Amino acid sequence: MTATPYVMLVKCPDTLGVVAAVSGFLAQNRCSIEESHQFLDQETGRFFMRTTFAPESESAFDLARLGEAFLAVADRFQIEWKLFDMRQRPKVLIAVSKFGHCLFDLLHRWRAGLLPVDIVGVVSNHDDMRSFVEWSGLPYHHLPVEKGNKRPQEQQFLQLVEDLQVDLVVLARYMQILSEEMCAALAGRCINIHHSFLPSFKGAKPYHQAHARGVKIIGATAHYVTTDLDEGPIIEQGVERVSHAKSAANLVTIGQDIECAVLARAVTWHVEHRVSINGQRTVVFS
Template sequence: MHRRFVLTVTCPDRIGIVAVTAGFLATHRCSITEAHQHHEGDGFFMRLAFRAEDAAITAAALEAAFAPVAREFAMTARVHDAARRPRVLILVSRFGHCLFDLLHRWRNGQLAVDVVGVLSNHDDMRSFVEWNGLPFHHLPVTAETKATQEAAILRLVEDGQADLVVLARYMQILSPALCAALAGRCINIHHSFLPSFKGAKPYHQAHRRGVKIIGATAHYVTTDLDEGPIIEQDVRRVNHARSADDLVTLGQEVECAVLARAVQWHVDHRVLLNGQQTIVFD
């Protein structure tokens, strides 16, 4: 039996990174099964999937052994156990299409994660979530209760040991404090092809402008509204005969697909942050 791992590396670009990393893996009786690398400015980004001959070796042991190499090359390096299922908390409001899609993929094994629960500021999705055998957390929010509600969200993240928070059309703006606490591990789906049509009702904004394509954007959440590093986008062509409601319906299909791909790539460790950009090894 082979154990499978993923190594992700971000560091300044210099000669010898690939060679020393491949040599390290060979020395530890590991075979590379998939390799991606990218140069961007002065930076270097790499994702290596590999299998280890030693069935007893762990990700922590490999990462510790790799630490001297990481220090020498000023790397941010992580070794991930491919068998470990990331833990995900989903936040939703009253629009359920992205939630329905994610839980369908989770139930049929397409999305290899453990969903630790679903949280909403409305009670609409309770029956569906509980039918799927998942905990449902109803946390209403107002301007006066926002700080208390967000503290409860963070406790759920911590208690559930969630690796990722997914805003599946959670129609609330997170505070700077919560954005900071979830930095790099909170994905939002925005129902527009950013940077166009930010904020509320983007499909209606697009309809008023007579656009010929609509789209959706999955991005990491930051304190800048709808401006976090973009992970995935897609579009659908429309014409003058489409109503604003038609655009909403078509857009929801795009949103589901875009969010699912972004979540899948994140949990597969295929997304590396580069400031306000992402490097995606899809």
């Protein structure tokens, strides 16, 4: 039995027999379930399932053929589904502006073997991070934004995504608002870290906004990018208590540590295929 599992993600209307049908299908195709998690959203009547499995014989196994065979089950239960081979490391493109802490953290985790991805490059609208990125052995794509006309830059960005066959774009404090066209092109495969515990304190300088309001908890939010600014489905959040004695600068320092941890968890869960989008929310099998 192989130690490398495959993953099946399922979401569908709640119907009696879905778990039995999926489990039975895998058994019929000589696959052993290693782990399975399910969730029923009572509000929407949607059912979600993540199953890891391994074939009895790796040499005789074909993931594409398994997918074709699953179509009959999917049609019966109106299942939206995806199959993944965990040996295939997703290709990730990171975007950054002038704040490097999230970039530094992601690259450290990647170089240490803690992040199961292939980082194929870094995009920036500034040149500040070039030396560190190139020292890390990665290509640096400086794509400056023309004031009042960001369309050419976004076209270059999307061309990079296509040319490099990118699976996930990570906005690691990339301080640009993406156009509706770009959001649509990257739907479900673009994660942003927002330096605030959303939905409060959106927009610029959220830590300064929070300080002005005398908050006692600060945090950060990782979410999928949509056309609704800072309102995409939330993947992960983190918080830390603060007191009146903390300055705005103190909050920035504390907040940056939270951002790094939250973004790393969100990226890891996404590439491990633990996240299913559920309308404006997510189901995370962490």
